[in-house]
Amino acid sequence: MTATTMMRREIDEIPAAAARLLDAAPQDRFRAVGRALGRIGPRAVVTVARGSSDHAATCLKYAIELSAGVPVSSVGPSVASIYGAALHLDRVVALGVSQSGRSGDLVALMRACRQGGAQTLTLTNSVDSPLAGAAATVLDLCAGPEHAVAATKSFTNSVLSGLWLLAYWRGDDGLQAALRAAPDRLQDALALTAAPLREELTRTDRLVVIARGPGLGIAAEVALKAMELCGIHASAHSSAEVLHGPSAILRDGFPVLALGEPAEAGLQDTIDRLEGQGARVLTAPAVTPLHRFLDPLLQLAPVYGALEAAARIRGRNPDRPEFLAKETLTV
Amino acid sequence: MTATTMMRREIDEIPAAAARLLDAAPQDRFRAVGRALGRIGPRAVVTVARGSSDHAATCLKYAIELSAGVPVSSVGPSVASIYGAALHLDRVVALGVSQSGRSGDLVALMRACRQGGAQTLTLTNSVDSPLAGAAATVLDLCAGPEHAVAATKSFTNSVLSGLWLLAYWRGDDGLQAALRAAPDRLQDALALTAAPLREELTRTDRLVVIARGPGLGIAAEVALKAMELCGIHASAHSSAEVLHGPSAILRDGFPVLALGEPAEAGLQDTIDRLEGQGARVLTAPAVTPLHRFLDPLLQLAPVYGALEAAARIRGRNPDRPEFLAKETLTV
Numbered sequence: 001m002t003a004t005t006m007m008r009r010e011i012d013e014i015p016a017a018a019a020r021l022l023d024a025a026p027q028d029r030f031r032a033v034g035r036a037l038g039r040i041g042p043r044a045v046v047t048v049a050r051g052s053s054d055h056a057a058t059c060l061k062y063a064i065e066l067s068a069g070v071p072v073s074s075v076g077p078s079v080a081s082i083y084g085a086a087l088h089l090d091r092v093v094a095l096g097v098s099q100s101g102r103s104g105d106l107v108a109l110m111r112a113c114r115q116g117g118a119q120t121l122t123l124t125n126s127v128d129s130p131l132a133g134a135a136a137t138v139l140d141l142c143a144g145p146e147h148a149v150a151a152t153k154s155f156t157n158s159v160l161s162g163l164w165l166l167a168y169w170r171g172d173d174g175l176q177a178a179l180r181a182a183p184d185r186l187q188d189a190l191a192l193t194a195a196p197l198r199e200e201l202t203r204t205d206r207l208v209v210i211a212r213g214p215g216l217g218i219a220a221e222v223a224l225k226a227m228e229l230c231g232i233h234a235s236a237h238s239s240a241e242v243l244h245g246p247s248a249i250l251r252d253g254f255p256v257l258a259l260g261e262p263a264e265a266g267l268q269d270t271i272d273r274l275e276g277q278g279a280r281v282l283t284a285p286a287v288t289p290l291h292r293f294l295d296p297l298l299q300l301a302p303v304y305g306a307l308e309a310a311a312r313i314r315g316r317n318p319d320r321p322e323f324l325a326k327e328t329l330t331v
Numbered sequence: 332m333t334a335t336t337m338m339r340r341e342i343d344e345i346p347a348a349a350a351r352l353l354d355a356a357p358q359d360r361f362r363a364v365g366r367a368l369g370r371i372g373p374r375a376v377v378t379v380a381r382g383s384s385d386h387a388a389t390c391l392k393y394a395i396e397l398s399a400g401v402p403v404s405s406v407g408p409s410v411a412s413i414y415g416a417a418l419h420l421d422r423v424v425a426l427g428v429s430q431s432g433r434s435g436d437l438v439a440l441m442r443a444c445r446q447g448g449a450q451t452l453t454l455t456n457s458v459d460s461p462l463a464g465a466a467a468t469v470l471d472l473c474a475g476p477e478h479a480v481a482a483t484k485s486f487t488n489s490v491l492s493g494l495w496l497l498a499y500w501r502g503d504d505g506l507q508a509a510l511r512a513a514p515d516r517l518q519d520a521l522a523l524t525a526a527p528l529r530e531e532l533t534r535t536d537r538l539v540v541i542a543r544g545p546g547l548g549i550a551a552e553v554a555l556k557a558m559e560l561c562g563i564h565a566s567a568h569s570s571a572e573v574l575h576g577p578s579a580i581l582r583d584g585f586p587v588l589a590l591g592e593p594a595e596a597g598l599q600d601t602i603d604r605l606e607g608q609g610a611r612v613l614t615a616p617a618v619t620p621l622h623r624f625l626d627p628l629l630q631l632a633p634v635y636g637a638l639e640a641a642a643r644i645r646g647r648n649p650d651r652p653e654f655l656a657k658e659t660l661t662v
Contacts, residue, residue, distance in 0.1 A: 043421065044375040046402045051575035065410050069418045069447065071377045073402035076393065078544045078571065082596050088400045090374065105571065116400065206537065206564050213409045228576040233537050233585075235566040240409065240436065244382035245559040248652050254564075265413050277653075321579050322608075 007148035007318040011304045014190065017153040018160055019183035020142040029139055030161070033121065034168020040119060042093040045072040048109050048122075048131075049097040052151045052224060056158035057097050058217030063163060063293045066214070067170050077105035080112035087116030094135075095162070096122035099146065099154040101129025110134040123161045125154050139165070148319045150229055152304050155221065156186070159297055178291035185290050189298040192285040194306040197257065200282055201226065201310035204255050207234040210242050211259035212267065215296035219259055222303055228321045229311040239270045250279035259284045259299055338479035338649040342635045345521065348484040349491055350514035351473040360470055361492070364452065365499025371450060373424040376403040379440045379453075379462075380428040383482045383555060387489035388428050389548030394494060394624045397545070398501050408436035411443035418447030425466075426493070427453035430477065430485040432460025441465040454492045456485050470496070479650045481560055483635050486552065487517070490628055509622035513629075516621050520629040523616040525637040528588065531613055532557065532641035535586050538565040541573050542590035543598065546627035550590055553634055559652045560642040570601045582609035590615045590630055 020026070045064055047057035054074060061072035079085050081104065094113035098106055101124040111134050114120045122135035125143050132138040141161055143154040160182060167175040201207075207226050211219035216238060223234035237246050239258065250256055256279045262268040271281050287298040311318040351357070376395055378388035385405060392403035410416050412435065425444035429437055432455040442465050445451045453466035456474050463469040472492055474485040491513060498506040532538075538557050542550035547569060554565035568577050570589065581587055587610045593599040602612050618629040642649040 043419075043423070044402055044404070050572060054572075061404075062407065062410070065406060065418075066414050066416045069416055071375055071402075071404035071406055071418075071420070071423065073375070073392075073404035075396060075402055076544060076547070076569065078569075079393070079396050083397050083544060085397045086400050087396075087402075088374075089402070092374070092402065208564075213407060213414060216407070224576045228579040231580050233539075233564060233566070233580050235564070238407065238409075241381060241385075245555045245655065248559040248655055249562050249564050251653075322582075324576065324579055 005148065005308060005312070005318050007150055007152065007308050010146055010148050011152050011308060012190065013144065014153045014156050014301055015183045015187040017143045017157050018186055021157065021160055021164060022180060026140065026142055030164040031168050033137055033139065034165045037093065037165065037169040038171065040091065042070055042119070043091045044070055046089065046092055046094045046113060046118065047072060047074045047097065048077065048094055048106050048113065049074065050077065050103060050106065052155050052221055053097040053099060053158060055217045055221040055224065056155055056162070057095070058220060059159045059214065059296070060095070060162040062214045062216065063166055067166055067172065075109060077109045079109065081105035081108040085112070087112050089113055089116040089118035092118045094118040094120045096124070096131050096135055097158050098122070098131050099125045099151050101126040101131035107131050107134050123158055149321055149324050150225060150318060156297060163293055175291060175293065178294055181290060182294055185298055186301050189287050189301040190305065192287070192302040194285050194302040197282055197284065197303065198306040198309050200255055201230055201232065201306055202313045205232055207232050207255050207257060208246065208250060209234060209236045209257045209259065210239040210270065211296065212239045212264065214293050215259045218296040218300050221300065222257065222259070225304070225307050228324055229307050229316065229318050230314055231316065239267050243270065243273070247274060247277070250274050251277050253278065253280045256281045257284065258282070259296060261286070336479065336639065336643070336649050338481055338483065338639050341477055341479050341483050342639060343521070344475065345484045345487050345632055346514045346518040348474045348488050349517055352488065352491055352495060353511060357471065357473055361495040362499050364468055364470065365496045368424065368496065368500040369502065371422065373401055374422045375401055377420065377423055377425045377444060377449065378403060378405045378428065379408065379425055379437050379444065380405065381408065381434060381437065383486050383552055384428040384430060384489060386548045386552040386555065387486055387493070388426070389551060390490045390545065390627070391426070391493040393545045393547065394497055398497055398503065406440060408440045410440065412436035412439040418443050420444055420447040420449035423449045425449040425451045427455070427462050427466055428489050429453070429462050430456045430482050432457045432462035438462050438465050454489055480652055480655050481556060481649060487628060487631070494624055506622060506624065509625055512621060513625055516629055517632050520618050520632040521636065523618070523633040525616050525633040528613055528615065528634065529637040529640050531586055532561055532563065532637055533644045536563055538563050538586050538588060539577065539581060540565060540567045540588045540590065541570040541601065542627065543570045543595065545624050546590045549627040549631050552631065553588065553590070556635070556638050559655055560638050560647065560649050561645055562647065570598055574601065574604070578605060578608070581605050584609065584611045587612045588615065589613070590627060
């Protein structure tokens with residue numbers, strides 16, 4: 001193929017978009033807002049997001065729970081938009097994540113959070129959007145214009161921006177150092193070959209993606225992209241949870257993509273068990289470990305590439321999947 | 332078929348199990364613990380659960396968020412068991428839900444919640460289990476012995492027990508009245524025919540289940556049971572979220588089960604849109620509305636029956652799905 005898709009170009013821009021977060025202006029914002037979070041000492045975090053952005057929020061959920069020890073809840077936007085519940089969110093932070101910031105139900109939920117007393121904060125690529133307007137504080141994802149329907153660089157910058165906030169909130173020098181190294185590491189990761197995965201994605205119509213802890217949001221993101229780009233029925237499960245029921249279907253060559261390092265606690269055992277019952281388990285390209293909150297994101301970069309290539313080989317246009325729009329205005 | 336499975340007998344016991352919660356002893360416990368919750372005024376709730384019990388927790392998440400307005404977070408057991416995070420849960424309630432109460436990672440998470448200052452509470456069918464021992468307060472699900480691997484009456488009693496607590500916590504007479512009517516309504520619901528759904532479940536190998544708000548946990552439960560009982564690759568999505576990506580696969584006769592009433596805000600629009608792009612949308616048996624927190628549970632009863640029958644027609648043993656055990660001892 002000679003034509004380059006917008007999606008492929010945007011995947012290639014992931015390292016540059018990540019590097020933009022190191023500039024003085026976004027760093028000043030992350031530092032100020034992160035330190036304010038440290039002073040507030042939130043008792044809980046509520047995330048306000050849909051689709052890919054909700055998966056970015058799941059990545060942040062694990063990072064915040066593991067680092068700050070406070071529970072993070074993804075509240076369904078319908079709680080405000082359909083059911084009109086009154087929320088009580090004293091010393092709770094409401095974190096909106098949205099590329100476009102234009103979904104009406106997210107705006108309604110963010111307003112309900114603010115009325116309920118939450119500190120409201122939005123990570124968005126559209127700082128003049130309605131969702132940005134509904135939050136007291138807005139942070140620019142700095143991903144640059146994104147045209148492909150399938151979000152990629154705005155997804156990675158959503159996760160990175162949230163982690164920058166957390167790094168300043170917690171005064172975590174190790175996480176800050178890892179985040180400074182992230183652009184170069186993402187560039188290295190993009191060069192990894194994911195040929196066996198791409199091959200599988202060109203021919204399968206079903207896929208289960210497994211991961212654990214900080215990798216779960218990435219597994220959900222991969223499953224979503226496999227559906228929207230390749231038309232594959234894909235679902236994501238915790239590599240522990242998968243043994244509680246979903247494993248019943250994982251036989252007779254059913255393809256399973258295992259994210260994470262097989263050396264992680266329990267993952268190799270799960271892979272062995274699934275292979276033993278007949279599943280075909282593929283592993284994601286191995287990356288050089290950087291930080292447990294970032295390693296799943298490094299693994300995602302070459303997987304995005306495999307998904308884009310497989311979509312083209314399947315005769316689909318990765319920039320314009322059927323039935324989907326870049327912005328989904330849900331009620 | 333003349334042989335009756337344990338699962339079928341346990342489905343038939345759902346109304347009797349629900350009625351047992353109306354007895355004086357469990358009511359005294361629900362009232363005492365629920366009123367204590369009202370006095371504490373929790374700032375957030377953390378749920379500790381896996382598999383079907385985690386889906387029951389999702390049902391309770393929506394009910395608590397809509398009724399009490401506090402965020403509910405399902406914390407991954409690995410947060411404690413693998414990653415050893417210290418949690419800060421002042422004025423937070425940790426709610427364990429487990430049929431057997433024997434999964435080591437749930438016990439570790441419940442202990443971490445207690446160390447973090449949470450009020451700990453477990454709903455379990457095994458009041459002398461390790462998970463019960465890790466919580467300050469234990470409430471018996473009163474489901475009676477459950478032998479089939481696929482949980483049914485313990486699932487419905489998990490949801491009902493949590494709703495009883497909420498009804499006393501909030502002093503909600505309307506919810507209490509609905510809960511008192513639930514056993515009879517569940518009996519009515521079991522008599523509903525779900526023949527078109529059963530037919531579809533006997534022949535499909537893929538299924539997407541959609542629902543919204545209080546129905547989402549039920550959708551996840553139906554998808555899980557379709558996998559473990561019938562070997563169908565099934566996934567559950569919010570009927571709003573489904574338009575953000577998963578809808579790309581819903582064409583060419585892809586079967587979709589829509590839970591809830593088509594009259595719900597947005598559901599009929601979603602159904603129309605999915606049918607317009609070629610999905611085959613089935614609706615669950617219509618139940619007489621009782622309460623928005625209970626209606627999805629009423630709809631589940633005949634769907635359980637359809638899943639059990641379809642498993643048998645597919646030549647599977649609903650009582651002993653391959654590769655699965657009644658208790659999964661995850662680390």
